[in-house]
Amino acid sequence: MGIKLGVNIDHVATVRQARKDINPDPIEAARVALSSGADMIVMHIRGDRRHIQEDDLERIRKEVKCYVHLEMAANADMKNIALKYKPDSICIVPEKPAEVTTEGGLNFKDKSMIREIEKVIKAASDNGIGVSLFVDPNADDVRMGYKLGVDTIELCTRKYAESWGSKNQASELERIQLASYLVKELNMSLHSGHGLDYYNVKPVADIEGMECLNIGFSIISRAIFVGLKNAVSEMKELID
Ligand code: PXP
Secondary structure, three states, X not given: OOOEEEEEOHHHHHHHHHHOOOOOOHHHHHHHHHHOOOOEEEEEOOOOOOOOOHHHHHHHHHHOOOOEEEEEOOOHHHHHHHHHHOOOEEEEOOOOOOOOOOOOOOOOOOHHHHHHHHHHHHHHHHOXXXXXXXXXXXXXXXXXXXXXXXXXXXXXXXXXXXXXXXXXXXXXHHHHHHHHHHHHHOOOEEEEEOOOOOOOHHHHXXXXXOOEEEEOHHHHHHHHXXXXXXXXXXXXXXXX
């Protein structure tokens, strides 16, 4: 079975929000992505609503029949949003107001954050919503994810992506490989994402047991030049 491709449509909404217009419409982008090989649609609703809006969640649920994966911080507001719009699954990610994008995996040293994560995991699971945790590729954090009781880990590939072409590239890839083995050994589903593009994706896709890659920025960027249909189908071909 091939690797699933989750296409993150946040940055279609980023362009729309630049004018606070109705175009480009992320829901239309979801339709094109799905008909071009995407297995699911990924959306990250941020506290500052810089791209995806609640209305987008409502519309994708009403207007498109597809698997929706919602990335969100662990707090009461986001928990309520997840319970209201009922995505098929959520990924709990850390969120800092001033960050340009998610900077890394969850910080399990923050005990109050762990309590918030536990509340979100329970609420989502009680409502039939799948839960994954966005985790840095190291054994301690993967084990912590396992202890928290989720069945899916999404390994953060940001450092690997940033190391592409540098002397750290091989060691960053190795970190992801080792963490992947542990995820599989603990019988959890293995997903990865962040910063993956048409150059760096193959070694991650080749990791044994990889089930799903969530990719946004590179696909939407490429779509400007080749169209979304081609950008999605090229990526799907690369990871299959
Ligand atoms: N996975 C997670 C958990 C993320 O937070 C993001 C960014 O929203 C992605 C994947 C996609 O990252 P990128 O847009 O760099 O492909």
